[in-house]
Amino acid sequence: MVEADKILGRMSYQVVYDQSILESINFASINGFSGVQIAIELPHLAFENLRPAEITKIRDQSKKLGIRIILHAPDAASLISPCTEINKGIMSYYTDLIGFAHRIGASMITIHPGVPSYFPTDAGSSENFPTADVEDYKRIFRNNLDELLRLAKGKVCICIENLDLEGFILDVLQDYLKRTDIGLCWDLSKTYDKKGGKLKKEIYNFFVKNRSSVKQVHLHSLVEGKSHRVIQPGIVDFCHYLDLLDGVDVLDYCIEVRPREKAVESLKNLKGILSSPSIAPAK
Numbered sequence: 001m002v003e004a005d006k007i008l009g010r011m012s013y014q015v016v017y018d019q020s021i022l023e024s025i026n027f028a029s030i031n032g033f034s035g036v037q038i039a040i041e042l043p044h045l046a047f048e049n050l051r052p053a054e055i056t057k058i059r060d061q062s063k064k065l066g067i068r069i070i071l072h073a074p075d076a077a078s079l080i081s082p083c084t085e086i087n088k089g090i091m092s093y094y095t096d097l098i099g100f101a102h103r104i105g106a107s108m109i110t111i112h113p114g115v116p117s118y119f120p121t122d123a124g125s126s127e128n129f130p131t132a133d134v135e136d137y138k139r140i141f142r143n144n145l146d147e148l149l150r151l152a153k154g155k156v157c158i159c160i161e162n163l164d165l166e167g168f169i170l171d172v173l174q175d176y177l178k179r180t181d182i183g184l185c186w187d188l189s190k191t192y193d194k195k196g197g198k199l200k201k202e203i204y205n206f207f208v209k210n211r212s213s214v215k216q217v218h219l220h221s222l223v224e225g226k227s228h229r230v231i232q233p234g235i236v237d238f239c240h241y242l243d244l245l246d247g248v249d250v251l252d253y254c255i256e257v258r259p260r261e262k263a264v265e266s267l268k269n270l271k272g273i274l275s276s277p278s279i280a281p282a283k
Contacts, residue, residue, distance in 0.1 A: 080141045170202070
């Protein structure tokens, strides 16, 4: 039985509509969060636009208030891009991003690995992309993971999220989970199909099998086919998943509900859910 105190003590919220990273740190401290996850692909939150003095302020304020910083990499920074020059640019971006994370003391970078270019067919047995390319995609993904782990070693935790994970990506990840310190981010709502709310069994089984590698959990509700809604009882059985992760050293539980006022509402609702008899009550 998982302890509610442990979960609530590692709770962050996703920063999207805040005016600045510094402002979000202060908001988190005031409203019962211990961390922030920054959507750094947004121009007003992009680390490239920060001056050295601003970076120092962010680092010092987060340390002073005890607010953990997580960076969420942009979708455009795909780890399976087959275009050589584009891929070089993406890895150059990750080099700078990891350097920034280290300078501000960020604990984690969460990444969507990306998807192949889809080309549906008008055939009886349709394909999304040529199966002949699978081995190339695997090779590209492995090479990029190797480089990311090399760059991040001793600086920040690299965490792969379950968005659009293809079978071959799961195969590669399984190998890395056995022999590296790469982490997993389990977005609970993305374990379900948006349209019908049906459980994606391949993703569910993969994460249950590898739950000891889960370092971050994303929390939000799926309501009438729309995700990132205020946390509430429904399709996602939060107690079930949090019980599954009992004993796992999850570093961060992030409420991905926007804007931040809705994240505060979600935190209140989550506390109510955590008062369930199947969850150890908060002290």
